[in-house]
Amino acid sequence: MIEDKNQDRTTLDKLGEFGLIEHLTQHFSLQHKSSEKGIGDDAAVLDFKNKKTLVTTDLLVEGVHFDLSYMPLKHLGYKAVMVNLSDVYAMNATATHITVSIAVSNRFPLEALDELYEGIAFACTKHKVDLIGGDTTSSTTGLLISVTALGEANSANITYRTGAKPNDLLVVSGDLGGAYMGLQVLEREKEVFKVNPNSQPDLEPYSYIVERQLKPEARNDISGLLKVLGVSPTSMIDISDGLSSEILHLCKQSEVGCNLFEEKIPLDPTVISACEEFKIDSTMVALSGGEDYELLFTVDQKDFEKIKGNPNLSIIGHMTDASEGAHLITRGNTKIPITAQGWNSFKSE
Ligand code: ADP
Numbered sequence: 531m532i533e534d535k536n537q538d539r540t541t542l543d544k545l546g547e548f549g550l551i552e553h554l555t556q557h558f559s560l561q562h563k564s565s566e567k568g569i570g571d572d573a574a575v576l577d578f579k580n581k582k583t584l585v586t587t588d589l590l591v592e593g594v595h596f597d598l599s600y601m602p603l604k605h606l607g608y609k610a611v612m613v614n615l616s617d618v619y620a621m622n623a624t625a626t627h628i629t630v631s632i633a634v635s636n637r638f639p640l641e642a643l644d645e646l647y648e649g650i651a652f653a654c655t656k657h658k659v660d661l662i663g664g665d666t667t668s669s670t671t672g673l674l675i676s677v678t679a680l681g682e683a684n685s686a687n688i689t690y691r692t693g694a695k696p697n698d699l700l701v702v703s704g705d706l707g708g709a710y711m712g713l714q715v716l717e718r719e720k721e722v723f724k725v726n727p728n729s730q731p732d733l734e735p736y737s738y739i740v741e742r743q744l745k746p747e748a749r750n751d752i753s754g755l756l757k758v759l760g761v762s763p764t765s766m767i768d769i770s771d772g773l774s775s776e777i778l779h780l781c782k783q784s785e786v787g788c789n790l791f792e793e794k795i796p797l798d799p800t801v802i803s804a805c806e807e808f809k810i811d812s813t814m815v816a817l818s819g820g821e822d823y824e825l826l827f828t829v830d831q832k833d834f835e836k837i838k839g840n841p842n843l844s845i846i847g848h849m850t851d852a853s854e855g856a857h858l859i860t861r862g863n864t865k866i867p868i869t870a871q872g873w874n875s876f877k878s879e
């Protein structure tokens with residue numbers, strides 16, 4: 531649907547590898563003082579002075595992580611950057627640089643890669659990161675895109691998964707489940723489109739959740755917000771795989787347990803109505819859906835008043851002694867062990 535617009539198509543072999551790299555990267559400029567050398571030599575050169583450097587990387591594979599029949603390439607470029615920046619923000623750090631590597635088959639015209647790089651450029655501008663390199667190669671199958679993000683932080687501010695203590699409050703930014711429900715809507719429309727290629731889906735009622743899936747926004751605001759509130763998170767992780775899996779990571783790595791309260795899980799009204807329509811339990815979607823790219827963190831109980839009522843943050847539970855395990859306390863006040871398994875195995879509990 532997306533890649534095959536009948537516009538001008540410039541085949542990649544017309545440019546060659548170096549021409550392509552030059553073309554794709556020509557409009558990127560360097561903003562950070564720490565970027566001594568970006569694209570154009572055998573390696574980039576960075577100088578983080580007295581700050582700690584953070585590095586994280588993610589690989590996205592067509593057919594596994596994205597489906598180009600409903601993922602516009604511009605959004606894919608944006609999302610590929612966001613999933614990496616989210617990992618930097620989850621360390622309570624500032625993102626500064628990215629590298630982007632692509633493997634691409636010649637079924638893509640240059641114009642398609644231009645769209646991909648438009649999304650990457652938009653992400654760089656919005657999140658103030660410099661593109662400083664990458665690699666470009668051909669692929670015989672689908673599109674692969676690998677992004678590496680770098681960031682900086684003062685040593686004292688870096689927040690690991692390991693610092694949660696019993697009685698700490700468990701806090702999440704934003705709301706959950708939207709990206710998963712957006713995917714359900716897109717998958718459904720794809721099936722409809724297969725049967726009737728002339729159908730025009732009306733995605734307007736689902737715009738929030740579809741956008742959560744196609745154009746997630748990494749939370750670069752939370753670190754600053756916590757600073758303003760005078761709160762130092764004790765542990766932190768980003769929500770890429772679903773709330774339950776991330777809670778278990780915090781519990782395991784901090785050697786604590788957790789009580790999560792079902793009624794406290796933040797859900798957008800659009801998520802609730804989509805769950806009703808698809809006959810899926812909204813709590814399960816928040817627990818197992820994933821791809822929300824919100825931040826999950828713990829704070830000392832004394833910070834309750836500072837966090838309470840903040841529209842960006844929800845207190846959803848508290849940590850306990852490790853021996854108590856990790857549990858969901860349902861609206862009906864039953865205690866269910868949290869498992870990191872997929873949807874179906876969780877449902878059969
Ligand atoms: P090398 O031969 O050392 O792999 P390349 O010719 O692949 O170098 O790359 C030349 C320059 O362009 C390097 O600075 C590299 O980091 C950068 N580069 C290559 N591909 C990309 C890409 N897809 N996005 C951004 N920069 C890239």
Ligand code: MG
Pocket residue numbers: 664665666
């Ligand atoms: Mg190379």
